[in-house]
């Protein structure tokens with residue numbers, strides 16, 4: 681319901697209809713997150729020594745239960761659908777690019793042999809850092825299919841953008857990472873092509889782009905706090921899967937122009953998910 685036009689206030693006051701359902705939904709979500717916090721507190725006070733982000737927050741002893749609950753929620757909301765959206769589109773894109781899959785598998789093999797680990801072993805941070813082609817392929821895939829395709833902010837005070845555009849206090853500003861990722865003025869004539877190489881220098885090193893041009897993780901003071909963690913997760917998963925399995929997309933050309941139908945929510949999802957055969 682529109683927050684500006686009416687009857688919701690009455691419903692909220694009477695606790696009926698959608699407002700009642702919203703209240704219940706918020707309580708369910710809070711309860712779910714609070715359960716996670718309680719179980720970590722228990723493990724922290726017991727023998728069990730868990731080394732995860734939440735356990736570290738608990739151990740720091742600087743946050744009450746409600747603050748921890750909200751940290752859990754922001755990590756789940758900000759970190760889960762985003763990385764999974766990115767991986768879905770990545771696996772779909774590479775399913776028609778055996779050359780890219782082969783290069784990733786080669787890179788993972790060479791990183792394994794340098795580190796002296798075997799398929800199935802976890803990757804160290806150093807090993808993941810050395811996967812520069814995979815880093816480029818994921819970055820390129822998110823350029824075309826950004827997990828947060830549209831993002832909005834509101835201006836706390838009057839402001840002027842670098843190009844002179846006036847922004848008034850309280851205005852809502854929306855930008856589209858999806859549209860920006862497909863602009864020829866930023867990426868060149870081949871902007872519609874999936875080309876991991878565009879991110880690599882002649883020496884094979886990853887060449888980052890300004891976050892104000894590549895806006896997938898937002899830019900400026902409110903930029904994504906989980907970006908590095910997201911790459912660690914996505915690279916571990918993509919590398920582990922592609923080093924050991926062949927992934928066949930079942931309905932490769934479903935949707936218009938051979939591209940799966942987009943589902944737009946806060947994140948960019950794929951209609952029906954991505955059925956694959958392993």
Ligand code: HEM
Pocket residue numbers: 754755758759760762763766826827828831832833895896897898901902903904905906907909910
């Ligand atoms: C591919 C994966 C990800 C993408 C594309 C992504 C993208 C974004 C974007 C666009 C924003 C700005 C949203 C806004 O305007 O408020 C954001 C904020 C944020 N992200 Fe991520 N994110 C990803 C993964 C993660 C992960 C794994 C975590 C944490 C575990 C995380 C934590 C956060 C947090 C805490 C913020 C809020 C920062 C602030 O407002 O100061 N993100 N992310």
